[in-house]
Amino acid sequence: xxxxxxxxxxxxxxxxxxxxxxxxxxxxxxxxxxxxxxxxxxxxxxxxxxxxxxxxxxxxxxxxxxxxxxxxxxxxxxxxxxxxxxxxxxxxxxxxxxxxxxxxxxxxxxxxxxxxxxxxxxxxxxxxxxxxxxxxxxxxxxxxxxxxxxxxxxxxxxxxxxxxxxxxxxxxxxxx
Amino acid sequence: xxxxxxxxxxxxxxxxxxxxxxxxxxxxxxxxxxxxxxxxxxxxxxxxxxxxxxxxxxxxxxxxxxxxxxxxxxxxxxxxxxxxxxxxxxxxxxxxxxxxxxxxxxxxxxxxxxxxxxxxxxxxxxxxxxxxxxxxxxxxxxxxxxxxxxxxxxxxxxxxxxxxxxxxxxxxxxxxxxxxxxxxxxxxxxxxxxxxxxxxxxxxxxxxxxxxxxxxxxxxxxxxxxxxxxxxxxxxxxxxxxxxxxxxxxxxxxxxxxxxxxxxxxxxxxxxxxxxxxxxxxxxxxxxxxxxxxxxxxxxxxxxxxxxxxxxxxxxxxxxxxxxxxxxxxxxxxxxxxxxxxxxxxxxxxxxxxxxxxxxxxxxxxxxxxxxxxxxxxxxxxxxxxxxxxxxxxxxxxxxxxxxxxxxxxxxxxxxxxxxxxxxxxxxxxxxxxxxxxxxxxxxxxxxxxxxxxxxxxxxxxxxxxxxxxxxxxxxxxxxxxxxxxxxxxxxxxxxxxxxxxxxxxxxxxxxxxxxxxxxxxxxxxxxxxxxxxxxxxxxxxxxxxxxxxxxxxxxxxxxxxxxxxxxxxxxxx
Numbered sequence: 177x178x179x180x181x182x183x184x185x186x187x188x189x190x191x192x193x194x195x196x197x198x199x200x201x202x203x204x205x206x207x208x209x210x211x212x213x214x215x216x217x218x219x220x221x222x223x224x225x226x227x228x229x230x231x232x233x234x235x236x237x238x239x240x241x242x243x244x245x246x247x248x249x250x251x252x253x254x255x256x257x258x259x260x261x262x263x264x265x266x267x268x269x270x271x272x273x274x275x276x277x278x279x280x281x282x283x284x285x286x287x288x289x290x291x292x293x294x295x296x297x298x299x300x301x302x303x304x305x306x307x308x309x310x311x312x313x314x315x316x317x318x319x320x321x322x323x324x325x326x327x328x329x330x331x332x333x334x335x336x337x338x339x340x341x342x343x344x345x346x347x348x349x350x351x352x
Numbered sequence: 353x354x355x356x357x358x359x360x361x362x363x364x365x366x367x368x369x370x371x372x373x374x375x376x377x378x379x380x381x382x383x384x385x386x387x388x389x390x391x392x393x394x395x396x397x398x399x400x401x402x403x404x405x406x407x408x409x410x411x412x413x414x415x416x417x418x419x420x421x422x423x424x425x426x427x428x429x430x431x432x433x434x435x436x437x438x439x440x441x442x443x444x445x446x447x448x449x450x451x452x453x454x455x456x457x458x459x460x461x462x463x464x465x466x467x468x469x470x471x472x473x474x475x476x477x478x479x480x481x482x483x484x485x486x487x488x489x490x491x492x493x494x495x496x497x498x499x500x501x502x503x504x505x506x507x508x509x510x511x512x513x514x515x516x517x518x519x520x521x522x523x524x525x526x527x528x529x530x531x532x533x534x535x536x537x538x539x540x541x542x543x544x545x546x547x548x549x550x551x552x553x554x555x556x557x558x559x560x561x562x563x564x565x566x567x568x569x570x571x572x573x574x575x576x577x578x579x580x581x582x583x584x585x586x587x588x589x590x591x592x593x594x595x596x597x598x599x600x601x602x603x604x605x606x607x608x609x610x611x612x613x614x615x616x617x618x619x620x621x622x623x624x625x626x627x628x629x630x631x632x633x634x635x636x637x638x639x640x641x642x643x644x645x646x647x648x649x650x651x652x653x654x655x656x657x658x659x660x661x662x663x664x665x666x667x668x669x670x671x672x673x674x675x676x677x678x679x680x681x682x683x684x685x686x687x688x689x690x691x692x693x694x695x696x697x698x699x700x701x702x703x704x705x706x707x708x709x710x711x712x713x714x715x716x717x718x719x720x721x722x723x724x725x726x727x728x729x730x731x732x733x734x735x736x737x738x739x740x741x742x743x744x745x746x747x748x749x750x751x752x753x754x755x756x757x758x759x760x761x762x763x764x765x766x767x768x769x770x771x772x773x774x775x776x777x778x779x780x781x782x783x784x785x786x787x788x789x790x791x792x793x794x795x796x797x798x799x800x801x802x803x804x805x806x807x808x809x810x811x812x813x814x815x816x817x818x819x820x821x822x823x824x825x826x827x828x829x830x831x832x833x834x835x836x837x838x839x840x841x842x843x844x845x846x847x848x849x850x851x852x853x854x855x856x857x858x859x860x861x862x863x864x865x866x867x868x869x870x871x872x873x874x875x876x877x878x879x880x881x882x883x884x885x886x887x888x889x890x891x892x893x894x895x896x897x898x899x900x901x902x903x904x905x906x907x908x909x910x911x912x913x914x915x916x917x918x919x920x921x922x923x924x925x926x
Contacts, residue, residue: 254483255596270593283517284484284593307483347480 231315236298238316239291240338241331242309244346248279249335250310253286257302257311265295266302282348289334293319294327309344365433367455372433381445381456382410383925390458393467393496395582396534397446399925400639400915401543404447407534409496411442411466415455442466467500475505477512477557478583479529487584489597493532514560520550521569523589523643524577528560531585537561537577543918544640544911545735547571561585573735575643579629588627590647595619595626603843604631604897606830608702608823609645610730611740612909613832615898616641618649618824620843625649625824633898634926636836638915642737649824656807658819659848671817676849676859683816684863686799687718690775696722696764699752700780701742703853704828704840706876708744708751709884710857711779713868715752717861722773726781727758735911743823744830746903750886761787768796775799779853780820782808803853805846820853821846827873828854829895835903837887839895 189195211217220227231237243249253270271287273280302311314337321327329337361376368390375384383399385392395407417434420426426434436455442462450456457463475497482488514528533552538561542548549567552559563569569577578588600619607614607628614637619627628649630641651657661679662671674682687695697720699711715723725748728741742748749757765788767773776797782804783789794800794813802811803820811817825846831837851859858870870876874892881887886902894900919926 252484253593254488255599256483259596259598272593281516282484 236300236313240314241334242338242341250308252284256305260301260305263295265292289331291329364452366450384450392445401539405444408470410445412445413457413460413462414443417453471501476507485584486587492582520563525587530583531561536580545573572642576640591627603841605841606838607645608743609648611738611833614641618843623844625652657847662817680859680863692719694774695720696773697777701725701745701748705747706828707853709880710854714857724760738833746831778802782810784809819850821850826852834907835905836899837902838899
């Protein structure tokens, strides 16, 4: 069914549109004036100048793994992020922590943890679903590579981006 | 209970959640509820085990008509039911039987409060291990806590510490903190497999499950305890941390490690098999399977899998990978060079009936006289394992029309020795490792074709090597030692260019005479049903998940016989 859109009735002033031109010119001149005598330029000189300083707190960049205060990897390879990931970017191969390891009581860790950044859509579901607070979206946004393989972040790269996160849940230390 | 067992058993009227139903007298309350699709949550109750009633999860509100005074007539409503006097205290549904005019409430305030209370107690000391627990996703505690739990805990103290990650047997890992003391594993070991090595020690909230001193849970049925464990207290070393349960695709199939053909569920993901678990079938394996059969899937994921057809022309040293069309053409051309009496076929008791039937057609096409299979005899046990280690000897006998399976092998060897047999087709067998054929003997052949899932010495000696699919990668049927026709279902396509043997035979026949009208495995079964009397009137879908009795044998399954006795005594529900 066709919808009839009612066109607004224009007044005489609107019809000759000179007032609109004047309004637009005021804005342009205003910017020009402020650029000359005010704050200076508003454009950013990327890539000499980066976004990093100006990103909001809630910015969702590259997902990365984090370690805790004692340098223990938080991830226990529960594979919930692999399950929730809408573009199936995450692939985890779990393994058992050997009994002579300091953190043998945690029992499980990822042997391989790969995020295909060519697939990642930065939705943040992995961070939301993680029961161990092990994966976070950091502010890294310039993910580049010259081949598909380079776009896959392995465990080493993920911990490099992620770094240490302190002051989160620490259930493996406190209770066991 | 099935209908035939209800003959002669009086029926009683029972009201479940306000609706009246009829059940045979003696039915457990929990089973009565299950029959009318009312779920009663439970941990310790298992139909194949005795009912100690110790988890208290199945508490329901129950009522009976008031006791009559002497000489008083019962007051009945217009439907003939008496008024129910509800009892103030709940009863367990697993160990009590229904009675005439009984009322059961599974959704009342009292029942809900009971469940919530039991769940709260169970979770007091239960660790929050779910992210690393293999049971997560199929855990009764998770399910019931979502359905009947409170959501958060009022327990503010430190949780109990108990032994974790304990090896209680070669294949089983115990985590005592996760245990909810249902005692299913203890009862299974003691009652079903006569290996009472498990028990509880210590008291109260310090109770732990443990193996008796200097003992191990090492019997060949130990991994069934993992299946019946409602939580993640017992986990399998084999499956430990391999794959989360929710990723796996479940395919109903059968185990092919011996002639029993235990019904299984294959858990696989993206072409990799991760586990096999038993599937209930009261005519074959009850709810159990042996550890050997359960773990006999690793070769499917092996590096040594054959993935491409290969040929080696006379005079060449190494095999050469070729496309299927070329391999089949080459094989057909080679086979046609020989007279019918110069060719022999060795099929396998590990092949499905469909594969055997297409082999039969190939044999007819080439008019081959020397046909046999390789026999595998082993030890039977007093539970499920059969002495016949081929899953489908009966099928091979029936479909190939073998009078005495294994009896022709010696003649074939002799024929090769004397030069009468010049070409040999070996389907799904590794003659050098599994029989007394030798490389020297096979070297005398002018042409040798083998199909097998794995690289093997016989394939090394062959002129044509074809990758044949293994059990999880094919559709078809097999006949077990007790004569039951059962279905295999394809969990996934085999690695690389693998084909099922019936497809290979179909293509060979096609290459030899140019047509056969077979497209899918259903067509094979249809044609087989038309030609072999025993299959008459059947289709692949009629075989179904539980199989059909096809051949009459006098064999019984020791484990099932004992379970039948226990059902008759009323010890278990069955």
